[in-house]
Amino acid sequence: MAFLEKTLGKKxxxxxxxxxxxxxxxxxxxxxGMMDTILNLGLNDHTVLALATYSKNExxxxxxxxxxxxxxxxxxMGVQKRPGEDHEPFEVVIEKLKHEFHHSDxxxxxxxxxxxxxxxxxxKALILERTKKEFPQDPRKQLWGAVGAVFGSxxxxxxxxxxxxxxxxxxxxxxxxxxxxxxxxTGENSGSGVAFTRDPATGEKVFYGEFLINAQGEDVVxxxxxxxxxxxxxxxxxxxxxxxxxxxxxxxxHFKDVQDFEFTIEDGVVFMLQTxxxxxxxxxxxRFAIEMEKEKLIDWQTxxxxxPADQLDQVLxxxxxxxxxxxxxxxxxxxxxAPEPPAASCT
Numbered sequence: 001m002a003f004l005e006k007t008l009g010k011k012x013x014x015x016x017x018x019x020x021x022x023x024x025x026x027x028x029x030x031x032x033g034m035m036d037t038i039l040n041l042g043l044n045d046h047t048v049l050a051l052a053t054y055s056k057n058e059x060x061x062x063x064x065x066x067x068x069x070x071x072x073x074x075x076x077m078g079v080q081k082r083p084g085e086d087h088e089p090f091e092v093v094i095e096k097l098k099h100e101f102h103h104s105d106x107x108x109x110x111x112x113x114x115x116x117x118x119x120x121x122x123x124k125a126l127i128l129e130r131t132k133k134e135f136p137q138d139p140r141k142q143l144w145g146a147v148g149a150v151f152g153s154x155x156x157x158x159x160x161x162x163x164x165x166x167x168x169x170x171x172x173x174x175x176x177x178x179x180x181x182x183x184x185x186t187g188e189n190s191g192s193g194v195a196f197t198r199d200p201a202t203g204e205k206v207f208y209g210e211f212l213i214n215a216q217g218e219d220v221v222x223x224x225x226x227x228x229x230x231x232x233x234x235x236x237x238x239x240x241x242x243x244x245x246x247x248x249x250x251x252x253x254h255f256k257d258v259q260d261f262e263f264t265i266e267d268g269v270v271f272m273l274q275t276x277x278x279x280x281x282x283x284x285x286x287r288f289a290i291e292m293e294k295e296k297l298i299d300w301q302t303x304x305x306x307x308p309a310d311q312l313d314q315v316l317x318x319x320x321x322x323x324x325x326x327x328x329x330x331x332x333x334x335x336x337x338a339p340e341p342p343a344a345s346c347t
Contacts, residue, residue: 001143004180013139017054018047019180020064022273023146025153026175027168030276032260034162035174036075036153038146039216040068040181044137060186062116063108067216069123069135072142076149079130089130093122107225109214143178150176182271184264185216189237192217195230197248197259200280202322203287207231207248217262217273243270251275256297257306258288282307282314 001021005011010019020042025035043051043065052061070090073079079089087095097119098106111119124135136142153159154174163170184192194217195209210227212220213236220227233241244263247270251259260278264271280288289303298306 001178004178008180012042012143013044013047015046015050018042018050020051021143022179022181023143023150024177024179024274025150026177027154028172028174029166029168030260030279031159031162031168032276032279034153034159035156036150037218038068038071038075038150039218040064041072041142041146042139043068044139044142046137047139055186057186059113059116060183062113062120063111063185064183066116066119066123067218069120069127071218072146073123073127073131073135075153076145077127077131077133077135079127089126090123093126094119097122108219109225147176147178150174177274179273182264182266182273183216184212184266185214186267188214189268190264190266191215191237192220192262192264193227193230193233194220194260194262195244195248196278197252197261198278198284198288200258200260200278200284203280203284203291205291207245217264237265237268240265240268240270247272252292252297256292256302282311283319285311286315 001012004021005019008019010017012019012021020040023038023041025031025037027035048061048065051064052058055061074088074090081088094108095105097115098104098111101115101118102110127133127135136145151174154170160170162168184190191211191213192215193209193211195207195211197207198205199208207230209230210220211230211233212225212227215225219225230244233244247261247263248259251261255275255277258278258280259275261275262273264273285307289298289306292298292306293300293303
């Protein structure tokens, strides 16, 4: 932490230039989405005001604070669904507030500073009611709580099931990485995304993934908003897209394998968050191996070892023709039902 503070000229809990960090898992093998992450750690009732002043963006500061309380309350303090509840408790609070203040299910990006302040108060009240504990205001206590929770998530149900499926020894354990925060939710020139260096479904050598403008990474994977294909970045942020294309090439050159990586764009500047070997279908595994051998990234012995025997049956199974899908007719639509009020909104 002292190294981060010295490098960035910020301090954890400081009332002038507060340092915020993310706490992430770092398992030896790729386990995407299985373990927990905490973002915006270091915010409290005082540092949120300092962040608002320092960033000159009050809405951004309060948006970060409400996100942090929600993640910390869920992952560290254990505020989760009770038996018989259909929706996550924090999401219920969000939906109720939207309908009270706006009489509609507006996007999170449309919430005002006043909305976010009220949401923070309601989140803290929910944590107190469910856990009988106050949300911690001391950043050091927040940090140790988050570190312990991320270590603990190695043994959560989904991680254990994933390890059994992919034959990952539980004895390996995980590291915990503490990183300085960068922000994809500072405005329309920022965003976050998750991408693959090649298409993990077909194996095609194209930049594949999703991103959201004015969002943090959790928004992309949580389904709160509908992300856009990463190719659209070329139109919206051409400079950032060009930099990501260079990063994409460098990652494959270094790791000699297809990478699944996360990135954030803060005010037009690209930041890499993490990378790992990408999961793939059997069809993609065969194509990756053949084409990377032709590109001299790997030798033929490595190419053969890259295709798991149990995935070869997928290569023989029929798949949909993507060109036919584009011309297909819609035969059904699904609806997502909001918890409050009981009106349905189609997605």
